[in-house]
Amino acid sequence: MSAHGAPIPMTSRASGPLVGEAHVPGDKSISHRSLILGAMAVGETKVTGLLEGQDVLDTAKAMQAFGAQVEKIGDTWHVHGVGVGGFGEPENVIDCGNSGTGVRLIMGAMATSPIVATFTGDASLNKRPMARVTDPLALFGTRAYGRSGGRLPMTIVGAAEPLPVRYEVPVPSAQVKSAVLLAGLNAPGETVVIEREATRDHSERMLAGFGATISTEVTEEGRVITLQGRPELKPQTIVVPRDPSSAAFPVCAAIITEGSDVLVPNIGLNPTRAGLFFTLQEMGADLTFENMREEGGEPVADLRARFSPDLKGIEVPAERAASMIDEYPVLSVVASFAQGRTHMPGVKELRVKESDRIDAMATGLRAAGVHVEEGEDWWTVEGRGHGNVAGGVTVESHLDHRIAMSFLVMGFASSRPMRVDDGGPIATSFPIFETLMGTLGAEITRD
Numbered sequence: 387m388s389a390h391g392a393p394i395p396m397t398s399r400a401s402g403p404l405v406g407e408a409h410v411p412g413d414k415s416i417s418h419r420s421l422i423l424g425a426m427a428v429g430e431t432k433v434t435g436l437l438e439g440q441d442v443l444d445t446a447k448a449m450q451a452f453g454a455q456v457e458k459i460g461d462t463w464h465v466h467g468v469g470v471g472g473f474g475e476p477e478n479v480i481d482c483g484n485s486g487t488g489v490r491l492i493m494g495a496m497a498t499s500p501i502v503a504t505f506t507g508d509a510s511l512n513k514r515p516m517a518r519v520t521d522p523l524a525l526f527g528t529r530a531y532g533r534s535g536g537r538l539p540m541t542i543v544g545a546a547e548p549l550p551v552r553y554e555v556p557v558p559s560a561q562v563k564s565a566v567l568l569a570g571l572n573a574p575g576e577t578v579v580i581e582r583e584a585t586r587d588h589s590e591r592m593l594a595g596f597g598a599t600i601s602t603e604v605t606e607e608g609r610v611i612t613l614q615g616r617p618e619l620k621p622q623t624i625v626v627p628r629d630p631s632s633a634a635f636p637v638c639a640a641i642i643t644e645g646s647d648v649l650v651p652n653i654g655l656n657p658t659r660a661g662l663f664f665t666l667q668e669m670g671a672d673l674t675f676e677n678m679r680e681e682g683g684e685p686v687a688d689l690r691a692r693f694s695p696d697l698k699g700i701e702v703p704a705e706r707a708a709s710m711i712d713e714y715p716v717l718s719v720v721a722s723f724a725q726g727r728t729h730m731p732g733v734k735e736l737r738v739k740e741s742d743r744i745d746a747m748a749t750g751l752r753a754a755g756v757h758v759e760e761g762e763d764w765w766t767v768e769g770r771g772h773g774n775v776a777g778g779v780t781v782e783s784h785l786d787h788r789i790a791m792s793f794l795v796m797g798f799a800s801s802r803p804m805r806v807d808d809g810g811p812i813a814t815s816f817p818i819f820e821t822l823m824g825t826l827g828a829e830i831t832r833d
């Protein structure tokens with residue numbers, strides 16, 4: 387089933403070179419945070435370039451349920467915030483749909499207010515682990531009552547008299563880090579979060595942008611992030627940059643599809659997000675960063691990707707995993723068209739995303755004629771070289787947008803078409819995927 391309705395089977399097939407410009411939508415991580423921080427500021431935050439994918443629209447609805455006013459006028463989203471500690475109690479269950487980021491960040495944002503809220507999601511989200519967030523929230527005095535194994539649906543009882551927290555995040559997760567920081571906003575004193583491996587730092591950058599006092603020190607323990615509680619957040623005008631995780635799809639499609647030449651303009655190259663692009667270059671992909679510049683304090687470039695017939699398999703460094711965690715599914719597709727083995731260690735987190743992404747990709751790749759080996763936190767793909775990937779199968783997307791898009795990209799270059807049982811979840815992060823790929827010359831049909 388798709389996230390919000392009947393399954394939408396989709397088929398992709400080889401249809402000649404992909405050529406042109408691909409304007410991908412706004413960054414999903416920054417879009418969620420714009421709405422949540424906007425709702426916690428005093429006054430009106432204006433956001434343009436917001437990703438209007440279902441995940442983010444569910445977060446917009448949730449912010450309304452907690453008392454913020456959220457509306458779109460013309461191209462601009464207006465968020466009238468209620469201030470730190472100003473959330474009201476929702477009258478109904480909060481449905482975060484397919485979105486781990488949405489539910490985990492919102493739980494953090496409400497955890498230190500004296501209110502109660504119940505969260506649920508779709509069949510995928512309701513399987514995902516929430517204890518990783520509710521464990522640190524308990525240190526503030528927050529209580530959580532969920533299904534066994536710490537699953538949704540779950541009721542969160544916010545702490546009436548929260549204590550500040552010092553917490554070392556045990557898994558590399560920007561969602562956990564962000565949930566603790568958002569909870570720390572309404573706790574008195576200093577909340578400290580320590581992460582051993584750097585994960586995406588949008589929360590830290592945006593909290594500073596909204597006027598919070600927050601600092602990051604790199605020490606032997608890792609990154610030590612210190613936030614002063616109870617600030618008055620100042621409303622902002624935000625231009626959401628385009629999403630590197632969405633850019634990955636047209637970029638990888640161009641690299642494996644004969645004769646292709648695609649420009650993907652205005653992609654943020656924040657080092658905590660850009661690992662895939664450096665990995666592709668190491669594999670020998672013809673991928674260049676044009677017009678490198680700085681925008682809003684972040685490196686930005688136009689990505690130019692051309693067909694790359696001589697890709698080679700590589701060892702992807704484990705320490706790079708966090709900076710490309712959502713891109714492994716589509717990387718495994720590129721690796722199938724390379725010569726030699728691509729080894730991807732340090733990726734246990736892939737098993738707790740919208741699906742078990744190692745399992746979902748390994749099953750589909752094997753069915754399509756590619757040899758894959760896997761362990762709990764690593765996998766390898768034996769590349770078959772360009773022109774030697776069979777395809778010709780239907781694969782399950784498991785309510786996972788990135789699995790669906792990755793196998794559709796594979797179909798542009800495999801010998802026979804690739805079909806996914808349900809492309810509906812693509813609308814969670816990249817609602818224009820089909821049309822955008824179509825304008826480049828790709829063939830995707832709904833059948």
Ligand SMILES: O=C(O)C1=C[C@@H](OP(=O)(O)O)[C@@H](O)[C@H](O)C1
Binds near residue numbers: 414487559711
């Ligand atoms: O903080 C965020 O916006 C995200 C963090 C990552 O999840 P984890 O924190 O679970 O690694 C990533 O996979 C997700 O797509 C977005």
Ligand SMILES: C=C(OP(=O)(O)O)C(=O)O
Binds near residue numbers: 740
């Ligand atoms: C893992 C992802 O998202 P989330 O955790 O927000 O569901 C993703 O978009 O790949």
